[in-house]
Amino acid sequence: MAASVTAALLIIGDEILSGRTKDKNIGYVAEYLTGIGIDLREVRIVPDEEEEIVAAVNALRSRYTYLFTTGGIGPTHDDITADAVAKAFGVGIRHDPRAVAMLQERYPPHELNEARMRMARIPDGADLIDNPISKAPGFRIGNVFVMAGVPAIMQVMLDAIGPTLETGDRMISRIVEAEGLAEGHYAEGLAAIAAAEGRVSIGSYPSFSASGFRNQIVVRGKDAAAVDATVHAIRELLGRLRGDRNPL
Amino acid sequence: MAASVTAALLIIGDEILSGRTKDKNIGYVAEYLTGIGIDLREVRIVPDEEEEIVAAVNALRSRYTYLFTTGGIGPTHDDITADAVAKAFGVGIRHDPRAVAMLQERYPPHELNEARMRMARIPDGADLIDNPISKAPGFRIGNVFVMAGVPAIMQVMLDAIGPTLETGDRMISRIVEAEGLAEGHYAEGLAAIAAAEGRVSIGSYPSFSASGFRNQIVVRGKDAAAVDATVHAIRELLGRLRGDRNPL
Incomplete structure (x- = not known):
């Protein structure tokens, strides 16, 4: 059997579970990963609740080569993915100066309020994933890649991540x-x-x-x-x- | 807080994880359940592998009021959902005379071969879910509803199941x-x-x-x-x- 690199995808968002928003990321990520020789082995969709996200992140990151998440990294109170991922890894979370600099490219000082600054909260030890569309970055910590839920932004983040991934033989x-x-x-x-x-x-x-x-x-x-x-x-x-x- | 009835959805199929087939059932089921006052709390997609299906069925059926599954109930060797669900419940599985009768409505005797008869294999103690489109039934065992993966068939099965479900206050x-x-x-x-x-x-x-x-x-x-x-x-x-x- 040829070398196998595996992945899981975790979709975070009440709006998908209520049916209000129809997911467009699963099919895209599945096709992308298959195309570069990574086997997507499991997908989960969970609500915007910290303990659900923490449990899913820990179950999936320990089981597969990579875990990709989408959703919950915006500026509003229901955007709790970064905090949940920090908790899953047992690390702190703070305003990352690199992320703050990215937001400063987009917002003049008087508009970079506390809510928008939430988008610069990054778990300790994480690397940032560029977001050329709306600047607020995703991040990578360990084998977990945290991406935006908006499909256009998720797709550019995946393009940035792709070349950094170990890949197996293509299917x-x-x-x-x-x-x-x-x-x-x-x-x-x-x-x-x-x-x-x-x-x-x-x-x-x-x-x-x-x-x-x-x-x-x-x-x-x-x-x-x-x-x-x-x-x-x-x-x-x-x-x-x-x-x-x-x-x- | 008003009464809450919860559900999970388990999508079974390699073709969704490879990206070859784009899922059409998640959004439909989410909207349907929300509409009748059932909270969809989690979705998982797993491959056509018995131990993965058994583990997911047991994790989800114990946690939520209802579990719905789609996929893997056709006549081919990769259709292993019925066997996996029987295993998850620790019950036997055999050709159900009611299901055989349904298949006999559709296939003349010389065409009801061993493969097609697989579609009449139903876990002991399960009730059947009618399939007016292609006859091969789904089934209910305990709080688990096993449905076809083909969206048109899944949808008529869900219509048949809907009125039998306990529902909570509508969201x-x-x-x-x-x-x-x-x-x-x-x-x-x-x-x-x-x-x-x-x-x-x-x-x-x-x-x-x-x-x-x-x-x-x-x-x-x-x-x-x-x-x-x-x-x-x-x-x-x-x-x-x-x-x-x-x-x-």
């Missing part, structure tokens, strides 16, 4: 369209192929629309030859079954 | 647009209002688009009078600040 992903065949039709054959090749994972994904079901078989793995051989075996299987097809 | 949610004001501008005043009224939660949500930042303040609570009074106090605060406005 190769190939799709075989199971056109005209139902899952139940090829499931047994697919299970036999999956059992015979331990270096790949095979998923079967039905989707449903006005035009009916569509099934895609996805082969994923880090060994290109094993992925290719599996795709070939699946195509042969589907070809055999099409002689005996039933569209549902 | 009242009001939005105040902080037009022309920055978060950092009103954050201190908002914190004071939040500190003075314990029966509501106040969130401030910036969003960013080509036309710039937009801030919405959301007041949520189950006591209508407290929500109204808080909205009033926030409007007064914003009015005072607009005398002294700065658009960033």
Whole structure:
């Protein structure tokens, strides 16, 4: 098995759990990490409550190579991520002079009030993550990367973080369209192929629309030859079954 | 504080974690539960791996009134949710005659092969959840509801489940647009209002688009009078600040 670098993503925010805001970060982060060879292994969404954030940060940072968080780093009273992360690491938190300097680039002195200064509160020992859009930085402490929740800002922060990450072998992903065949039709054959090749994972994904079901078989793995051989075996299987097809 | 009924959502599927499929169920379930007076308190996404599913099911079902799961109940080898849930509850799993009858409505005998019969494997003691779209049922065991991952099917299952759920007082949610004001501008005043009224939660949500930042303040609570009074106090605060406005 090739080297594996793992990650978890922690989304912090009542607004996602209430359904008021529809998350746009999970899919983006998942695709980004997969693309650079990091396996996203778990996602959690928790409310803006300190003990929930602390518990999730500690559960996830100890289990995976990296933990990424989004949300809760603005200037308002419900932005408690930095304090919660400091607590999770058992370190202090204070106004970081580098972060204060970033905010000073944006706000004239009479506008840099106490609330905005909250955005310069950074746990001791953390490195800052630049925010070219609205200046208030994210930060990295240990293996935890704390990012903004606003998708445009989260994305530029991720671009800044990306090159600093250790990455594993990239996951190769190939799709075989199971056109005209139902899952139940090829499931047994697919299970036999999956059992015979331990270096790949095979998923079967039905989707449903006005035009009916569509099934895609996805082969994923880090060994290109094993992925290719599996795709070939699946195509042969589907070809055999099409002689005996039933569209549902 | 009014009666509270809580829930967690567990999304099962490698395809979400790889970014290949973008989740459409979290936002839908969040909005649905909020609408009927159930507080969604946590969401997790885990891969198609038995021990991960078992651990998450047990962590979440013991903590919240209800746990809803989506994904992993089809006919293929990677559909292991039913087995994992049976394991989490420490019960057996077998072909349920009611579920077999449902599948028989859809498939003629020669097409109801072993793989399709997997979809009739239901943990002992579970009740079935109807699936009018593709027949293969979901199920309820204890406080856990196991649903399909395909959004259209998940949604009809949720409609069937909804009326059977105990619900709490509905959350009242009001939005105040902080037009022309920055978060950092009103954050201190908002914190004071939040500190003075314990029966509501106040969130401030910036969003960013080509036309710039937009801030919405959301007041949520189950006591209508407290929500109204808080909205009033926030409007007064914003009015005072607009005398002294700065658009960033």
